Amino acid sequence: MELALSLGGDTPGPKPFSLVEKSQKILGKDLGFCMAVGKSSAADGENNIRCNESTGLFSADDQRRSDSSSDPPLQLDLLPFSPVHRTQPSSHKFPFPWLTEKLGGDSGRGVEGNCRRGDEGHDQEGASLSSPNSAVSSFQMDFSVFRSGKRDFEQITAGNEGEADRGTSSRGSDEEENAMARKKLRLTKEQSAFLEESFKEHNTLNPKQKLALAKQLNLRPRQVEVWFQNRRARTKLKQTEVDCEYLKKCCETLTEENRRLQKELQELRALKASQPFYMQLPATTLTMCPSCERVATTTSAAVVPTTTTTTMATGAAVVKPSKLFSLSPPRAHSQQAASD
DNA sequence: CTTCTAGCTCCGTTTACATCA
């Protein structure tokens, strides 16, 4: 058995969040991820979960495929749950564009901010709908205050417009635009929260979803695309950190186990040397599946093996060895379980 | 069947911006 950790990067397509039963606040972190520890096999390449392009949902086939492994993967799920989300009432739902579309409504007003200058023909409308009392709609003003320490408002506005203009063309295509200093526009909390919610639904977007989201948030589609791209990268990075931690713990466990086994082996050898007839009883082999920790006992015909072979499959196995033992790969048990 | 193209994601990198000492 191999210890297979899904780092989420070496497989194409969306990642296995759909498999995970959502449990929040694992490891006490706000950001969360899932970790899948499963048996690696030649079919692993087929276990990638693909998000349905049209619905953004994971299909039952995908689920079945992912469940097809004989060893159900251990998953650590630390789902994204930002402080922003925590402040939301539990009943609060963001109006996802594709959902509102399905419901036949275009009523959800987008979160304003980083406003474009009418590059898609709806910005002016969005601006005109702004309510002075709305935290969201006050963004433009807040934005100017927010940055007033660095630049004056006119410069900022010009920067936004430049960004907006640039966004309508494909990336890096226009020399004029390239000549212009790259302005980075921080997304508002509302925009980020909205995008986070969307990301929780599905971490990739089809073009329709991207456009709808961009329209909803008053961003360029390219910005939405880049945000998801960066968000996936962040997820992967965090996942890698979690995986590393887990592997470190595995390593420590195995080292400790190895040390213990070596010690026990020495004791057994010493015992054998002092009592040469002691070991002529049939050897007992304990076989434990590391994943389910079921132990099967078999009595071998061998008498006093001259060498003891111990195979540790994973650090998950905790075996109290008696006289002689071996840890066989869970494959044996899997086959046995299958026959059960 | 091959080639071309468009569109996508991933990845590494750059850069603007915020924060802190």
Added chain:
DNA sequence: ACTGATGTAAACGGAGCTAGA
């Protein structure tokens, strides 16, 4: 108040893959 170091996140550009013409 100013400054430099550092971290974060938006954005860029290239590579690779895939579907469709």
